[in-house]
Amino acid sequence: MNLALAHSSNTPGRSMENERDTKRATFDCVELCGAIHLHTTFSDGGVHYPALIAAAKDVGLDYIVVTDHASLEGRNAGYDGFSDKLLVCVGYEHNDANNINHYLALGCNTVVNYHETPQGYIDRIKAQGGIGFIAHPIEVRHYFDNYPPYPWKEWNATGFDGIELWNQMSDWLENLRSRLHFVKLFYPRRFLVEVKKELLARWDNLNRQRFVSGIGGVDAHSMKMRFGPFWLTIFPIKVELKGIRTHVYLDRSLPQDDAAAAQAMLLAALGNGNGFVSNYRRGNAQGTRIFLVDAKGRVCPPGLSTDEPKLPGRLIVSIPEKAAMRLVRNGEHVAEAGGRNAEFGISSGGVYRIEVYKGKYAWIYSNPFPVGRYPL
Secondary structure (H helix, E strand, O other), X not given: OEEEOOOOOOOOXXXXXXXXXXXXXXXXXXXXXXXXXXXXXXXXXXXXXXXXXXXXXXXXXXXXXXXXXXXXXXXXXXXXXXXXXXXXXXXXXXXXOOOOOOEEEEOOOOOOOOOOOXXXXXXXXXXXXXXXXXXXXXXXXXXXXXXXXXXXXXXXXXXXXXXEEEEHHHHHHHOOOOOOOOHHHXXXXXXXXXXXXXXXXXXXXXXXXXXXXXEEEOOEOOOXXXXXXXXXXXXXXXXXXXXXXXXXXXXXXXXXXXXHHHHHHHHHHHHHOOEEEEEHHHOOXXXXXXXEEOOOOOEEOOOOOOOOOOOOEEEEEEEEEEEEEEEEEOOEEEEEEEEXXXXXXEOOOEEEEEEEEEOOEEXXXXXXEEEOOOOO
């Protein structure tokens, strides 16, 4: 990724809004915006692949990741790869014998025939050259006994590449506490507020030991619910695809003539955490740029860097709309700036990331910037 660097201050939380005489640091990249954790009629989803692909194109996504339960039938049916410019990646969702500890397996050739321990299928998926993300890690339920929670319990497991930081379906279900909350049935995205503080704290702690990527998950099922003699479709597929999204930064465009290479590029960026998660309901976050400039003038996008950033550095944020940009270090909120552009001085090691809020609603969560040698 190329960097065009110019002078500016290292003052933490310094807004660059309306500063005509301040040249800004920028970097050239290709940004992809997509939806992860989607189910089709090959498992328990309510939408066929052609309708899912058409909807993804209609809402302007660059990629989708389909994760039917224990199924790669979408690949066998020929849907894996490019559909026009939309990249379709077919993975699957794994679980243990008790139907908990769900794991999104991407880049696998076959479904792993193993359900005993999460460590076992994490290792077997990795042995295939795949990567994996813990799904809905701390899921709970307050209502709907027919839809039990599927939390992750085996936090001693190692080798997982990341976690599903924000699960759209889980968030919605957890906020339904009675049928009196009927308005949430008709406006499901309106009530997505923020990632759970408990999960953010766990993620920050994990990242002090080793890098753990964060993705956003839709968990799309286009499910139907019965109310007396009537059936209501909750989350029509186009509505689902206008919620939680995962953006990645690439240093070049996807090769349209080589789907396998394009998928490898996407999965590498997801596994390395080179990007951020957004809630489209709060605004279109495409065009957001979040990166760290180190003392040598090198640009470091979110996630793992090939070389340890040299201090002091500056974390640069540019967003499409005005909002509150918060700097988090080792789980603690340490600085804030308002507007569309800001920079934060980085003078000591730690795990840094950016949160962007519009009022009480979270809009953007960057992946971490590890500064220093592990464990931090």
